[in-house]
Amino acid sequence: MSKQLHNRSQHSATARSETGLSRREAIQWTLIAGGGLTLAALSPSSGSAQGTSVMGASKASSAPFAPNAFVRIGEDNVVTVMCKHTEMGQGSYTGLCTIVADELDADWGQVKAEGAPANAALYNNLMWGQAQGTGGSTAIANSFEQLRQAGATARAMLVSAAAQEWKVPANTITVEKGVVWHKPSKRKATFGALASKAAAQPIPTDVKPKDPKQYVYIGKRVTRTDSPAKVNGSAVFTQDLKLPGMLTAVVAHPPRFGAKVKSFDGSKAKAVAGVVAVVSIPSGVAVVARDFWSAKKGRDALTVEWDESKAVKISSSELLAQYKTLAGQPGAVARKEGDAAAALAKAAKKVEAEFVFPYLAHAAMEPLNCVVQLSKDGCEVWNGEQNQTGDQFALASVLGLKPEQVKLNQLFVGGSFGRRANPSSDYVLEAAFIAKALAGTEHGSAPIKMLWTREDDMRGGYYRPMYLHKVSAGLDAQGQLVAWQQRIVGQSIIAGTPFEKMLVKDGVDMTSVEGAADLPYAVANLRVDLHSPRPGVPVQWWRSVGSTHTAFSVETIVDELAHLAGKDAVAFREGLLSKHPRHVAVLKLAAEKAGWGKPLPTLRAGERRGRGVAVHESFGSYVAQVAEVSVAKDGTFTVDRVVCAVDCGLAINPDQVVAQMEGGLGYGLAAALSGKITLKDGLIEQSNFHDYPVLRMADMPKVEVHIVPSTEKPSGVGEPGTPVIAPAVANALFAATGKRIRTLPISTADLAG
Amino acid sequence: MIRLNVNGKQVNVDVSPDTPLLWVLRDALNMTGTKYGCGMSVCGACTVHVNGSPMRACSTPVSAVVGQKITTIEDIDKNAIGKAVQAAWRKHDVVQCGFCQSGQIMAATALLASNKKPSDADIDAAMSGNLCRCATYVRIRAAIKDAATGLK
Numbered sequence: 010m011s012k013q014l015h016n017r018s019q020h021s022a023t024a025r026s027e028t029g030l031s032r033r034e035a036i037q038w039t040l041i042a043g044g045g046l047t048l049a050a051l052s053p054s055s056g057s058a059q060g061t062s063v064m065g066a067s068k069a070s071s072a073p074f075a076p077n078a079f080v081r082i083g084e085d086n087v088v089t090v091m092c093k094h095t096e097m098g099q100g101s102y103t104g105l106c107t108i109v110a111d112e113l114d115a116d117w118g119q120v121k122a123e124g125a126p127a128n129a130a131l132y133n134n135l136m137w138g139q140a141q142g143t144g145g146s147t148a149i150a151n152s153f154e155q156l157r158q159a160g161a162t163a164r165a166m167l168v169s170a171a172a173q174e175w176k177v178p179a180n181t182i183t184v185e186k187g188v189v190w191h192k193p194s195k196r197k198a199t200f201g202a203l204a205s206k207a208a209a210q211p212i213p214t215d216v217k218p219k220d221p222k223q224y225v226y227i228g229k230r231v232t233r234t235d236s237p238a239k240v241n242g243s244a245v246f247t248q249d250l251k252l253p254g255m256l257t258a259v260v261a262h263p264p265r266f267g268a269k270v271k272s273f274d275g276s277k278a279k280a281v282a283g284v285v286a287v288v289s290i291p292s293g294v295a296v297v298a299r300d301f302w303s304a305k306k307g308r309d310a311l312t313v314e315w316d317e318s319k320a321v322k323i324s325s326s327e328l329l330a331q332y333k334t335l336a337g338q339p340g341a342v343a344r345k346e347g348d349a350a351a352a353l354a355k356a357a358k359k360v361e362a363e364f365v366f367p368y369l370a371h372a373a374m375e376p377l378n379c380v381v382q383l384s385k386d387g388c389e390v391w392n393g394e395q396n397q398t399g400d401q402f403a404l405a406s407v408l409g410l411k412p413e414q415v416k417l418n419q420l421f422v423g424g425s426f427g428r429r430a431n432p433s434s435d436y437v438l439e440a441a442f443i444a445k446a447l448a449g450t451e452h453g454s455a456p457i458k459m460l461w462t463r464e465d466d467m468r469g470g471y472y473r474p475m476y477l478h479k480v481s482a483g484l485d486a487q488g489q490l491v492a493w494q495q496r497i498v499g500q501s502i503i504a505g506t507p508f509e510k511m512l513v514k515d516g517v518d519m520t521s522v523e524g525a526a527d528l529p530y531a532v533a534n535l536r537v538d539l540h541s542p543r544p545g546v547p548v549q550w551w552r553s554v555g556s557t558h559t560a561f562s563v564e565t566i567v568d569e570l571a572h573l574a575g576k577d578a579v580a581f582r583e584g585l586l587s588k589h590p591r592h593v594a595v596l597k598l599a600a601e602k603a604g605w606g607k608p609l610p611t612l613r614a615g616e617r618r619g620r621g622v623a624v625h626e627s628f629g630s631y632v633a634q635v636a637e638v639s640v641a642k643d644g645t646f647t648v649d650r651v652v653c654a655v656d657c658g659l660a661i662n663p664d665q666v667v668a669q670m671e672g673g674l675g676y677g678l679a680a681a682l683s684g685k686i687t688l689k690d691g692l693i694e695q696s697n698f699h700d701y702p703v704l705r706m707a708d709m710p711k712v713e714v715h716i717v718p719s720t721e722k723p724s725g726v727g728e729p730g731t732p733v734i735a736p737a738v739a740n741a742l743f744a745a746t747g748k749r750i751r752t753l754p755i756s757t758a759d760l761a762g
Numbered sequence: 763m764i765r766l767n768v769n770g771k772q773v774n775v776d777v778s779p780d781t782p783l784l785w786v787l788r789d790a791l792n793m794t795g796t797k798y799g800c801g802m803s804v805c806g807a808c809t810v811h812v813n814g815s816p817m818r819a820c821s822t823p824v825s826a827v828v829g830q831k832i833t834t835i836e837d838i839d840k841n842a843i844g845k846a847v848q849a850a851w852r853k854h855d856v857v858q859c860g861f862c863q864s865g866q867i868m869a870a871t872a873l874l875a876s877n878k879k880p881s882d883a884d885i886d887a888a889m890s891g892n893l894c895r896c897a898t899y900v901r902i903r904a905a906i907k908d909a910a911t912g913l914k
Binding site for chain 1: 793
């Protein structure tokens with residue numbers, strides 16, 4: 010999600026209510042219990058919060074020692090950390106456990122992660138006000154102090170229990186790697202042995218977390234908590250869930266967005282062995298069967314007539330033409346300093362460019378899916394859940410339930426990149442509508458596992474929007490940057506969502522302009538404006554949101570300006586970043602480690618080589634990357650090596666920071682090389698990985714990651730590695746070929762030479 | 763009834779013969795370590811071994827593997843190479859979301875079974891059919907090389 014969401018963390022429900030929420034928003038965001046949530050999560054009454062693991066009650070929920078919403082210690086000596094953030098690959102479970110384990114002085118081997126249930130009063134994202142959810146690279150950033158406190162409090166109670174047991178002063182007791190010691194008398198006890206007694210201690214309210222110098226795990230390498238289960242096939246994703254009596258549903262969706270079912274003939278589908286029902290739901294026709302293959306065959310046999318009277322029938326080429334027209338007209342102003350137009354008119358040298366960015370699918374490896382079971386008491390959901398509170402309220406609303414009657418169970422997520430935090434709860438509601446359509450039939454209480462095929466997922470919408478940027482920038486006679494004018498055209502992600510009042514200001518969706526409106530480079534005359542057309546294609550945040558496009562235009566234009574000024578690309582940037590020392594630090598570190606300025610050896614005879622740099626801040630983390638490319642005569646190229654520097658404040662799990670930089674830049678590189686969703690008369694032209702190619706092993710560069718040592722508070726790393734790679738590669742391609750990249754994905758034909 | 767040899771055991775399944783092996787494993791045999799990712803052999807998440815060779819279970823009708831030895835991620839630790847690959851995966855913390863990793867491990871195990879000392883180009887060739895959207899490729903490469911060092 011957006012940086013603005015992240016930055017607005019301090020805004021409370023009160024602040025939002027002053028903005029005048031619509032009824033829907035009020036339902037979504039203010040009916041949840043009021044203030045004091047952090048306290049609630051750390052209060053003794055929250056000990057009853059029950060985590061649920063797959064298929065049954067959590068072991069942790071029966072642990073005798075549950076001093077707060079996050080820590081469970083059983084007599085079996087297992088420390089369970091209730092993780093309020095989704096594990097979708099970004100290492101959140103490992104990071105959250107690391108913080109607790111360190112404050113608790115637990116042994117890493119005794120620590121287990123468990124997905125917390127939906128309960129915004131206990132598990133809200135502190136950067137999202139009252140809502141529970143994962144996004145915007147906030148998991149560690151918002152949890153750090155909360156979990157330090159949770160761990161330190163639990164530790165203090167274990168110490169009190171031991172002091173009572175051994176009749177010694179608490180300050181003579183030490184805790185090391187899961188063992189509580191009274192060293193003078195050589196007595197020791199495990200956490201498990203003390204758990205019951207610790208539970209009887211009063212909960213202290215004045216516990217101070219550790220001096221950072223005492224950290225045992227934070228800042229060092231720990232192994233991922235989820236590696237063993239993900240290496241032997243036992244990790245349970247939504248796709249894998251098995252429940253007694255469960256049925257599988259596959260949905261026939263309309264071929265065009267906005268179309269509805271007019272009529273359907275399910276007789277042939279019902280004749281397929283294993284198919285038990287065919288039902289109409291708001292988003293299409295669902296075929297429900299004993300297993301996936303029967304459901305899929307049933308769907309193949311289905312005949313549906315669609316009402317396309319309100320369907321989207323536009324083509325990408327038409328959209329681009331519309332966007333180009335809009336780019337010629339002033340838009341809603343996102344940022345204005347000085348007089349950019351006047352300064353441009355007087356500039357000694359100018360750069361003018363138009364950039365085109367396509368729609369992008371998230372295309373996580375696990376296609377969307379969700380399990381829903383209805384009962385007389387409510388609704389239970391099993392899902393790789395990223396948007397607990399939004400989904401809980403949306404489900405309650407369509408099912409006529411109270412939010413607390415909607416129980417959400419957290420499963421591993423096979424990648425999301427933003428998609429599973431859908432502001433309309435699209436796929437979660439679809440599963441619920443299938444279950445609802447079966448209510449009152451013999452299958453009314455069966456758990457329904459809705460599975461999307463890859464094609465459903467690719468064509469299901471909620472894409473990173475298509476954008477067009479028009480940028481003009483000027484230098485004075487001394488090569489100083491004097492003017493920057495940037496017009497952005499593209500759909501608003503936030504319009505029509507519960508976040509609109511927070512994040513759309515005076516017609517400007519902050520997530521459309523983030524990364525440009527907050528341009529870090531010093532320029533006296535700056536104008537960034539925006540058009541937000543509404544062609545009806547569903548759009549959504551995609552790993553790093555606005556930065557996915559703004560980092561590209563900004564960082565390639567800055568590179569071009571450096572070239573125009575006859576200056577080194579690193580030195581030119583540095584000269585404009587005097588107020589941004591953290592940008593400078595990563596820039597210089599990446600440049601130094603990459604051997605910036607040294608000649609690049611030829612890797613393959615006849616190929617042109619080039620090195621390019623880009624630097625960008627998103628979600629409070631700073632990333633610079635230097636890319637090295639080799640370009641063949643026909644324009645095809647390889648990205649051979651990427652050196653990445655990151656400043657994310659205190660690195661809780663340095664190895665996971667490295668992993669997120671590697672993976673994040675790989676995700677961004679996939680989009681730069683081949684990511685493109687296009688519409689033809691409203692139909693999505695791509696369907697699967699053969700026509701929406703993504704990064705493969707042979708495309709992956711060598712990656713070196715360097716972390717800037719920092720004592721700043723931790724910021725996120727899930728997204729900030731992604732937006733920097735495309736401009737770094739484009740700048741490297743310029744260095745190799747003299748050609749500028751204006752359109753993504755990169756066309757190799759343009760690089761022949 | 764269709765009789766299969768899965769992980770060294772004979773099992774009977776009551777499915778239509780055109781059912782892909784993937785859905786037989788997942789839905790009929792409750793072996794869910796093998797994943798559905800694309801359904802058309804382009805992502806590798808469903809990779810299993812048939813007589814030791816990697817095969818895409820999503821596009822292999824179950825009728826085609828009757829009488830063949832099918833091995834899945836659930837049993838790959840019985841194979842010395844598979845066990846070494848899994849250990850290397852843990853050592854390097856290769857996984858992120860983890861959804862593709864069963865297939866990656868099956869592909870890597872098959873590679874090392876036929877080539878004990880793969881070069882980067884060999885790894886590219888053998889592993890390029892296995893997609894990872896988390897782009898854990900740097901670590902997959904490192905883990906394969908690490909696993910290879912322990913093989914005789």
